[in-house]
Amino acid sequence: MEATATLTLSSSPAGARRSPARPTVASLHLRRVPTLSFHLRGAQSPAAFRALSSPFPGCRRRRRGSGMVVRAEMFGQLTTGLESAWNKLRGVDRLTKENIAEPMRDIRRALLEADVSVPVARSFIESVTEKAIGTDVIRGVQPEQQLVKVVNDELVQLMGGEVSDLVFAKTGPTVILLAGLQGVGKTTVCAKLAFYLKKMGKSCMLVAADVYRPAAIDQLTILGKKVGVPVYSEGTEAKPSEIAKNGLKEAKSKKTDVVIVDTAGRLQVDKAMMNELKEVKKAVKPTEILLVVDAMTGQEAAALVGAFNVEIGITGAILTKLDGDSRGGAALSIKEVSGKPIKFIGRGERVEDLEPFYPDRMAQRILGMGDVLSFVEQAQQVMNQEDAEELQKKIMSAKFNFNDFLKQTKAIAQMGSFSRIIGMIPGMNKVTPAQIREAEKNVKFMESMINVMTADERERPELLAESRERRRRVAKDAGKTEQQVSQLVSQLFQMRTRMQKMMAGMQGKDTPDMENLAESIKAEEQAAVATGKRRRKYGNLRQRDLDSMRGYRR
Ligand SMILES: Nc1nc2c(ncn2[C@@H]2O[C@H](COP(=O)(O)OP(=O)(O)OP(=O)(O)O)[C@@H](O)[C@H]2O)c(=O)[nH]1
Numbered sequence: 001m002e003a004t005a006t007l008t009l010s011s012s013p014a015g016a017r018r019s020p021a022r023p024t025v026a027s028l029h030l031r032r033v034p035t036l037s038f039h040l041r042g043a044q045s046p047a048a049f050r051a052l053s054s055p056f057p058g059c060r061r062r063r064r065g066s067g068m069v070v071r072a073e074m075f076g077q078l079t080t081g082l083e084s085a086w087n088k089l090r091g092v093d094r095l096t097k098e099n100i101a102e103p104m105r106d107i108r109r110a111l112l113e114a115d116v117s118v119p120v121a122r123s124f125i126e127s128v129t130e131k132a133i134g135t136d137v138i139r140g141v142q143p144e145q146q147l148v149k150v151v152n153d154e155l156v157q158l159m160g161g162e163v164s165d166l167v168f169a170k171t172g173p174t175v176i177l178l179a180g181l182q183g184v185g186k187t188t189v190c191a192k193l194a195f196y197l198k199k200m201g202k203s204c205m206l207v208a209a210d211v212y213r214p215a216a217i218d219q220l221t222i223l224g225k226k227v228g229v230p231v232y233s234e235g236t237e238a239k240p241s242e243i244a245k246n247g248l249k250e251a252k253s254k255k256t257d258v259v260i261v262d263t264a265g266r267l268q269v270d271k272a273m274m275n276e277l278k279e280v281k282k283a284v285k286p287t288e289i290l291l292v293v294d295a296m297t298g299q300e301a302a303a304l305v306g307a308f309n310v311e312i313g314i315t316g317a318i319l320t321k322l323d324g325d326s327r328g329g330a331a332l333s334i335k336e337v338s339g340k341p342i343k344f345i346g347r348g349e350r351v352e353d354l355e356p357f358y359p360d361r362m363a364q365r366i367l368g369m370g371d372v373l374s375f376v377e378q379a380q381q382v383m384n385q386e387d388a389e390e391l392q393k394k395i396m397s398a399k400f401n402f403n404d405f406l407k408q409t410k411a412i413a414q415m416g417s418f419s420r421i422i423g424m425i426p427g428m429n430k431v432t433p434a435q436i437r438e439a440e441k442n443v444k445f446m447e448s449m450i451n452v453m454t455a456d457e458r459e460r461p462e463l464l465a466e467s468r469e470r471r472r473r474v475a476k477d478a479g480k481t482e483q484q485v486s487q488l489v490s491q492l493f494q495m496r497t498r499m500q501k502m503m504a505g506m507q508g509k510d511t512p513d514m515e516n517l518a519e520s521i522k523a524e525e526q527a528a529v530a531t532g533k534r535r536r537k538y539g540n541l542r543q544r545d546l547d548s549m550r551g552y553r554r
Pocket of ligand 1: 180181182183184185186187188189210213216264265266320321322323346347348349353
């Protein structure tokens with residue numbers, strides 16, 4: 001099929017004040033044309049520009065001279081919809097619940113227009129809103145750029161996060177069973193996959209198990225020749241499960257790496273089709289069962305993947321015809337709706353037009369803002385580095401205070417869960433989920449006390465260590481006991497000591513690793529002897545806290 005762009009002409013465009021005899025473009029339909037630019041004359045006034053623009057909701061439009069340049073691209077409509085969201089945030093200094101409400105409505109609308117289902121769009125908006133509001137301001141990054149980053153990250157997650165590779169059998173041939181409705185591109189995908197796998201150095205065989213459409217066997221034979229792969233067929237009389245079984249036997253005898261089974265498609269999901277697939281599945285025990293779906297069918301494609309998964313148990317999907325004027329709904333919804341990943345996408349009819357599905361690349365393509373994303377990432381890295389250096393200085397000079405404490409615990413909370421962080425610390429990976437929940441509860445508990453401290457107290461924790469009055473006041477304001485406040489102050493000083501030791505260790509000084517550190521803290525605790533006088537003055541604070549305070553004052 002040739003690449004085509006169809007412009008439909010209309011003689012009376014809505015809103016345009018011009019002679020009805022003069023035709024104008026009413027709609028644009030792209031097929032196999034990922035991007036297309038053209039120039040239209042007669043957009044001198046804003047009204048004329050708007051009137052000329054209206055048939056191209058999914059296209060980028062730019063004035064040029066007295067005309068307008070239209071650029072149409074894959075997912076263009078979604079991209080344009082999202083752009084209007086960023087534009088609404090120009091000039092704000094941070095993202096708040098109030099100022100992102102309208103951009104969020106635009107994003108929701110853009111998703112629905114891209115044929116994403118209502119529940120998927122709703123949960124997407126909820127998580128973007130939550131993350132956008134919780135995002136710290138990064139120096140030099142505009143709030144709308146930050147929102148682009150949040151939306152990008154969520155799009156990547158929505159589409160499955162990581163690329164989902166093909167799984168190969170540990171022994172014997174890997175069997176890939178392809179299923180799908182009629183005309184979605186199954187037979188073409190067989191050849192495309194074989195071509196792809198051959199490039200990976202795998203030997204392949206195609207099995208023609210679509211016995212209902214004689215032309216399908218011929219088509220597969222021709223395609224097999226084209227990509228230089230043998231095709232196993234038994235004509236149209238045999239049972240598909242038998243053909244598949246015999247094909248696999250032959251592949252085994254020839255020591256073929258991968259067998260790809262083409263099955264029959266139906267106009268709609270029916271019992272006979274499902275039963276036949278189940279039989280083929282039983283006969284050849286496939287490593288991968290991939291459902292081929294047409295991107296043009298939007299959220300329907302996502303629902304289909306879900307339905308096939310429930311009936312047959314599939315391992316993933318292949319999304320074809322993404323080169324057409326697909327609105328993106330299928331690519332965005334399949335993982336979320338069905339729980340199964342998209343493994344490949346088809347972007348044309350040629351055997352080369354199949355590629356693994358990369359959620360991050362797809363998200364960037366939708367947003368069309370690769371440079372903004374890498375800029376925000378770099379800025380984030382710089383910020384993290386600056387923060388880390390600042391923190392290191394504070395720790396080494398024993399100035400780690402309640403503000404840092406709060407910042408750290410909040411940063412951890414923002415990262416989702418303690419488990420990931422704790423798991424990253426050597427020697428700390430044996431933490432149980434119950435301990436993690438306990439730790440999270442503790443953070444909330446501590447936060448409530450820190451929140452009622454004065455700015456001075458947060459910055460100089462020794463003020464609290466030295467004054468029982470202050471500790472009592474904090475306890476009263478936070479609704480906690482004096483002992484609990486004393487414990488918190490004590491904990492901060494312990495943390496200082498521990499961190500200093502850890503930092504010294506990282507810098508090659510004589511300091512234990514995490515497990516030895518725990519030992520040394522225990523030893524310290526046993527060694528600490530508080531005098532009665534000190535106990536009276538500092539309440540529940542321990543000797544070593546007082547020691548570390550002295551270190552601070554020095
Ligand atoms: N534009 C485009 N066309 C495709 C793509 N994949 C397949 N096609 C075309 O879609 C049409 C149907 O493809 P087939 O491979 O015959 O579909 P099928 O699912 O095997 O169809 P049945 O055997 O009838 O079930 C053909 O004209 C293909 O060239 C794609 O990624 N992009």
